[in-house]
Amino acid sequence: MHHFAYRGGVLHAEDASLEAIAKAVGSPFYCYSEATLRRHVRVFKQAFAGLDALVAFSVKANPNLAVIRILASEGAGADVVSGGELKRARAAGVGPDMIVFSGVGKTREEMALALAEGIYQFNVESAPELEALNEVAVSKGARAAIAFRINPDVRAGGHDKISTGKAADKFGVAWGRARELYARAAALPGIDVRGVDVHIGSQISELAPFEAAFTRVADLIAALRAEGHAIERLDLGGGLGISYGDGAEAPHPDEYAALIRRIAAPLGVRLIFEPGRMIAGNAGVLVTRVLYDKPGEDRRFLIVDAGMNDLIRPALYDSFHKFIPVVEPDPAAPEAVYDIVGPVCESSDVFAKARRTPVMRAGELGAFMTAGAYGASQASQYNSRPLIPEVLVNGARWAIIRRRPTFEEMVAGEETPDWLVV
Numbered sequence: 001m002h003h004f005a006y007r008g009g010v011l012h013a014e015d016a017s018l019e020a021i022a023k024a025v026g027s028p029f030y031c032y033s034e035a036t037l038r039r040h041v042r043v044f045k046q047a048f049a050g051l052d053a054l055v056a057f058s059v060k061a062n063p064n065l066a067v068i069r070i071l072a073s074e075g076a077g078a079d080v081v082s083g084g085e086l087k088r089a090r091a092a093g094v095g096p097d098m099i100v101f102s103g104v105g106k107t108r109e110e111m112a113l114a115l116a117e118g119i120y121q122f123n124v125e126s127a128p129e130l131e132a133l134n135e136v137a138v139s140k141g142a143r144a145a146i147a148f149r150i151n152p153d154v155r156a157g158g159h160d161k162i163s164t165g166k167a168a169d170k171f172g173v174a175w176g177r178a179r180e181l182y183a184r185a186a187a188l189p190g191i192d193v194r195g196v197d198v199h200i201g202s203q204i205s206e207l208a209p210f211e212a213a214f215t216r217v218a219d220l221i222a223a224l225r226a227e228g229h230a231i232e233r234l235d236l237g238g239g240l241g242i243s244y245g246d247g248a249e250a251p252h253p254d255e256y257a258a259l260i261r262r263i264a265a266p267l268g269v270r271l272i273f274e275p276g277r278m279i280a281g282n283a284g285v286l287v288t289r290v291l292y293d294k295p296g297e298d299r300r301f302l303i304v305d306a307g308m309n310d311l312i313r314p315a316l317y318d319s320f321h322k323f324i325p326v327v328e329p330d331p332a333a334p335e336a337v338y339d340i341v342g343p344v345c346e347s348s349d350v351f352a353k354a355r356r357t358p359v360m361r362a363g364e365l366g367a368f369m370t371a372g373a374y375g376a377s378q379a380s381q382y383n384s385r386p387l388i389p390e391v392l393v394n395g396a397r398w399a400i401i402r403r404r405p406t407f408e409e410m411v412a413g414e415e416t417p418d419w420l421v422v
């Protein structure tokens with residue numbers, strides 16, 4: 001459910017016209033609905049009502065400070081994967097006791113920062129990372145609360161590039177090595193073993209892989225407890241899929257929660273969740289303007305002013321994003337079949353192939369739907385295209401929450417060495 005709909009013939013975010021926003025900020029831009037963001041956290045939290053659970057928003061899905069602040073005000077914490085994300089979460093008001101730190105390549109500097117902030121948990125992904133974290137903690141006179149991220153060797157996720165829980169993936173510690181790692185961790189003075197963590201992938205649209213992974217992890221908890229480890233937390237990661245409007249449906253959070261109640265509730269642990277896409281995905285759209293309707297040899301290209309540098313998901317993961325005109329088309333309007341492409345000089349700069357939509361003309365606005373997660377956060381300035389603005393809507397109000405940088409800002413960090421100046 002989201003808050004983007006036609007009103008009076010124009011696509012609105014809540015009560016704000018996307019046409020009016022485009023007029024004010026220019027195109028392309030991302031637009032988020034505050035009501036949708038809030039709703040999704042509530043629905044997710046509601047699904048786990050009665051259980052002791054921390055919902056830690058996966059910051060990489062949408063790291064805008066205003067977005068994190070909205071989610072924090074709904075009681076969400078943060079799952080971070082870098083020092084930068086940790087600083088963002090803190091700057092947006094997330095308490096340190098609601099932050100978990102994931103990722104295979106944490107640096108010692110990032111570990112020291114997270115220890116100084118007093119975060120809730122490190123999700124440790126390897127034996128050498130454990131040793132490094134112990135050394136950093138001991139040198140600071142601190143103890144790091146940890147869970148090991150277990151790789152359950154389960155295939156899941158909407159695309160190979162977003163599957164993280166197979167033995168061949170770089171993530172987590174091998175299922176078969178977990179017990180020796182827990183034993184080692186228990187002997188380290190800078191480490192405080194608290195839990196088990198698992199995150200098997202993203203855009204997972206069936207419950208079966210979750211069930212397989214969570215069952216393995218529940219068995220592991222029993223084994224670890226039998227060996228004397230006080231396992232009090234279970235982090236089940238993120239990964240719950242959403243509907244992108246291409247016919248593939250995703251489980252409702254209530255169905256996902258029912259599965260977890262069955263498997264995890266009997267363990268008597270505090271649960272941690274790291275949802276990203278499920279919270280932010282359909283809370284955002286990417287608004288773009290048609291530049292040209294270009295006839296090709298055997299196809300028709302609709303060239304828009306957004307490119308793969310603004311929204312890379314179709315190029316990176318073959319993702320589907322629904323594309324609709326901002327001005328509501330007449331039901332009888334003629335349709336055409338387009339390849340919808342951006343201006344970037346790459347053949348992979350394609351948003352949609354052979355997509356049937358109402359005929360669109362140069363100057364008209366369209367919206368790529370469900371672009372609130374892994375959209376702005378994966379954007380780059382490739383082709384020296386400035387990052388596009390992000391706009392937040394609340395009712396009829398809207399505000400720019402990240403503005404378009406100027407050319408001078410884009411090149412501000414660049415220097416020309418003296419020897420090149422003649």
Ligand SMILES: *Cc1c(COP(=O)(O)O)cnc(C)c1O
Nearest residue numbers: 058102202238239274275276277
């Ligand atoms: C990316 C990521 C998530 C969020 O995944 P979603 O599919 O967006 O829910 C959660 N945990 C970890 C460790 C991640 O890397």
